[in-house]
Amino acid sequence: MSTAKILITRKWPESVEAELMKHYDVTRNTDDVALSVEELRAALGEYDAILPTVTDNMGAAVFQTDHIRTQAICNYGVGFSHIDISAAQAAGITVTNTPDVLSECTADIAMTLMLMVARRAGEGEREVRAGQWSGWRPTHMIGTKASNKKVGIVGFGRIGQEFARRAYFGFNCEIFVQNRSQVAQDKLDQFGATQLDDLKALFQICDVVSLHCPGGDANRHLINADILAQAKPGLILVNTARGEVVDEVALAQALQTGTLGGAGLDVFDGEPNIKPETREAPNMVMLPHLGSATAETRVEMGMRVVENLNAIMAGTAPRDPVC
């Protein structure tokens, strides 16, 4: 066993924790409560590697310490907007993430939200549970057909492409893409997709827009009142990316006024706290950040962290470097 000291910041699947414990001196978080900024800062002085996740706020303040022992931050998750990458880099720390392994499951949750909003599944379930369903009738809880729609995808990375696959092959939707760089034509052709440069145009054309871009400062409130004002009547917005990408106050307003047909959110700005405006907005389905939450994927994410960690500890290049 290596004497390297490793901190796992939250409770992980047992098989992955066991694998880590075979090779390293591991500290686990058996209480499964998110660490504070002070605890994370102290950890930088104590551990060779920290294995954090989205609930660990590793902003600039965490790196404001003179005593840093940590060489590696191997994130459990693909998104890393909770880590100040420049500060980590300045401290000489290698950061990695876990792409690929969660793309299908996250796209599944985006599709779940699209269908739930279009077919009013959240409302329907609540009605049945409350004992308020009075029976089938031709005008009861009428939603919107999900097939054959125009679907916009913001961010055409691996998760965006998996969502396109589901919408195109499963629901015969026409795919439009907005991405910060030009997407290779053969990638677009796989889904008969058209790339648009203009986000407003995407909102004007599409019946559904699903967000799959990174979070962080660069994309904070990318979807704001100006963009939402362009929405085609009835448009459904789906966010499984990061909460900060959407201005939720503007979103709630657009739902209240009927500018937007509906929204499905798996991620929230400041989660797990939900803004009252968001909670009270009509035609909204909310899930508790379930994108990657399947037994298979959570183990694969962990094993990908182990692979990255092993490489760094062996002095070789990790598979998924962020910096």
Ligand code: DGY
């Ligand atoms: C991811 O992998 O980014 C998930 O959202 C959890 O962090």
